[in-house]
Amino acid sequence: MNPEQQYIDLFVRYEAMICQHSAGVLNAQRAKAFASFEQSGFPDKKQEQYKYTDIAKLFEPDYGLNLNRLDIPVNPHEVFKCDVPNMSTALYFVVNDTFYKEQLPKSFLPEGVLLGSLKEMAESHPDLVKNYYGQLADSSKDAVTAVNTMFAQDGFFIYVPDWVVVEKPLQLINILRSTVDFMVNRRVLIVLGKGAQLRLLVCDHTMDDVNFLATQVCEVYAGEGSVLDLYEMEETNMSSTRISNMYVRQEADSNVLINGVTLTNGSTRNRTEVVLAGKGAEISLNGMAIADKDQHVDNSTFIDHAASDCTSTELFKYVLDDESTGAFAGKVLVRPGAQKTSSQQTNRNLCATRKARMFTQPQLEIYADDVKCSHGATVGQLDETSLFYMRSRGIPEREARLLLMFAFVNEVIDNIRIDALRERLHLLVEKRFRGELNRCKGCENCK
Amino acid sequence: MLEIKDLHASINGKEILKGINLVVKPGEVHAIMGPNGSGKSTLSSVLVGNPAFEVTKGSISFYGKDLMQLSPEDRSHEGIFLSFQYPVEIPGVSMVNFMRAAVNEQRKYRNQLSLSASEFLKLMREKRAVVEMDNKLANRSVNEGFSGGEKKRNEIFQMAMLEPRLSILDETDSGLDIDALRIVAQGVNTLKSAETSTIVITHYQRLLDYIKPDIVHVLYNGRIVKTAGPELALQLEERGYDWIKEEVAE
Structure with missing residues (x-):
């Protein structure tokens, strides 16, 4: 059976169950996603965007899914202590794809901020969620987004209304938990109104030694003049596969910082698409990966300068040891009329052995004449x-x-705008290089 | 003390040192002079164990230990220090972290406890004063964006931190203005004692006005061709190296 067929069969067979345990807003998108997936299937490596990661192969194994929403017996507060303590008390958990509702941090969130399970928010605020869900993530253009849209039943939602500033950084921990090989399709929606501000750290962990395949589609709306810091830290294990598609839309004068750190993983593919839709928007897109054994880390970015006076800065650094492979493909598109664009892309990589492989591919398409672009x-x-x-x-x-490798990646860590996190990462990276950082498996290790 | 016997060394198969013999005793200052390409810098590189150079013959002993058996880091731990002609810039590694690693590794080698953070900073402050080095430089990345003079001062600062038994100053005077030269030389003189020895490698007499040598050697074509007292340096300053070359040719 080809890898597509099992997902097609699964969907046809369980569509009713999937919908039954999800919300109308999410269900409304499934048919369209299914139609395009059925037609196009998984991309092969001939497709430019997936040149460095064999997506079909990652989806090939037989994974269990929890479409019937059985309770996963776990209290993350008891079993889990994150590697980034002292950040704040604003700690939230998503176990597989389910927002953990017990023992929520005491409410300090400013009035009007909505935070919680995507499914529940889609039920309680359908009009709000409908405005954003699936609007950026086009399942006809990407098979992973299509699969995620077909199967996603829940995930995380946060909405920060106009002019509201969430002072305290929030921390969201994604925990993968299962006793059998398991697939998770998580959906995230982040919406910032005009002038809103939010800092969010998302950490990926695995608690069990089984094989995991986690897809994540995250849509981010940054309203006019809003400020968002989004840090993603992956500390999973060798048998975890992460495939993440992030779509960001920025209105005028918004400022978004994204920093994705792959500390430990199995196979990781992160796609980030940013549309600078309003004049004066600014994106700082950063990534760092430390890989060894036969780990694989692929970051693919696309920045669409659709308005004038926007700034994009990309910095990605990899340290590859043993037989690990890394890839960075960064495309920057400057559309006609996007004058005064400033765009800078940097990708630097260290290969510590002869067998480690790095693929790097800058792509610039510029259709405006008064711009400053470098790579x-x-x-x-x-x-x-x-x-x-x-x-x-x-x-x-x-x-x-060690000191030199540490110095090499420091540049990326120094772009973090939360002091506690920056300091903690310095330490974690050092531990990682020294081999003292245990790969996530049963989070006792992280204590 | 240092004892070099019939030292031959080559780089990429080309022989540069062709039989060096040299004995340096505690408390002594030796100057090694010579025209360009005579092998001065090769000698200093070989002494600190630069892997780019291959020793093909001869021996080097340092306080009875066979240097050839020691890694560059252990040579440092044994008390050999080279002030580089071209100090290396290391972006991203702060002077503080660099020196802390260096000092504590040395202490570990000598079975001493690591310095606490406050002890270490106190030591940094103390030694910085020796070369009048600014606190700002200490917080920057190693040599990154330092001027030529600052780099050389930084070398002497590191020397002060590590308190070597043998210091090798490789063209430390090159590219220094007169004030920087004075500061560097004063630093070296402050650190000198009856137990420590110094090898000053230089082209010119200039530095030797400040750091007085006991013995002056002329290195030419991979060999020490002349050894005399400090007056030899003055003679070289006056007459250049041609007469030496002629003497050797005869």
Whole structure:
């Protein structure tokens, strides 16, 4: 059976059950997604956008799904302690795709902010959710988005109304939990009104040693003049596959910072599409990956300068050890009329062994004449002169290498705008390089 | 003390050092002078174990230990320090972290406890004063964006932190203005004692006005061809190296 067929069969067989345990707004999109998936199937590697990750292969294994919404017996507060403590008390959990409703942090959220289960919000505020759900994530253009839209029953929703500032950074922990090989289709919707401000840290963890396939489609709306920091940190295990599609739309003068850190994983594919729709919008898109063994990390970005006077800055850095592979493909499109665009893209990579592979591909399409666009990509090894200089001061070679690798990725961490998180990441990255960071499996390790 | 016997070394198969013999005793300052390409920098690189150079013959012992058996880091731990002619910029590694790693590794080698954060910062402050180095420089990345003079001062600062038994100053005077030269030289003199020795590698007499050598050697074509007292440096300053080359040719 080809990988598509099992998802087609699954959907046909269980559509009613899927819909029964979800909300009308989510259900309304399924048929269209199914039609396009049935027609186009999974992309092969000949498709430019999926050149470096074999999507069909990732979907091939037989995973269990929890379409009937059986309770997963877990209290994340008891079993879980995140690697980023002291961030705040504003800690939320999503177990697989279900928002965990017990022991919610004491309400400090400003009035009007809606936060919680996407399914429930879609039921209690259908008109609001309908305005945004599936509007950016076009399932006819991407098979992963189509599959996610077909099967997603729940996820996370946050809405920050006009002019509301959420002072405290929020932390959302995604926990993958199952006793059998398991697939999760999570959906996230983040909506910021005019002048709204939010800082959100999302951490991905796995609690069990089974194989996981997690798809996530996240839609982000940044209203005029809004400010959003979105940090994503992946600390999963070798048997986890993460396929994430993020769609961001920014109105005039909005400022969005996205920083995705892959500390430990199995296979990861992150696609981020940003539309700078309003004049003066600014996006800072960052990513960092530390990979070894046969890990795979693929970041694919697309920044669409659709309005004038917008700024985009991309910085992605990879450190690849053993036989790991990394990929970065970054496309920047400057549309006609998007004058005074400033766009800068940087991708720097270290390959620590001869077997580690990095693929990097900058793509610029510019249809306006008064713009400033630059890109740079390098793949290299640690600098031998620096290493010798450090050794001549008594720093052992191993330690010198660590310091240099640490220095290499620091640049990405330094772009984080939450002090506690930045400091914590410095430490986590150091632990990761030293091999002291246990891969997530049963979160006792993270305590 | 340092004892070099019949040292031959090459890079990429080309022989640069062709039989160096040199003994440096505690408390002594040796100057090694010579025209360009004579092998001065190769000698310093070989002493600190730069892997780019291959020692093909001879021996180096340092306080009875065979240096050739030691890694660059252990040579440093044993008390050998090279002030680089071209100090390396290391973006992203702060001077503080760099020095803390260096000092604590040295302490570990000597079975001493690591310094606490406050002890370490106190030491930094103290040693910074030796070369009049600004606190701002200490918080920046190693040598990144430092001027030529600042880089050389930073070398002497590191030397002050590590308190070596043998310091090798490789063209430390090159590219320095007169004020920086004075500061650097004063720093070196402050750190000197009856137990420590110094090898000053230089082209010119200039630095030797400040750091007085006991013995002056002329290196030419991979060999030490002349050894004398400080007056030799003055002679070289006056007459250049041609007469040495002629003497050797004879």
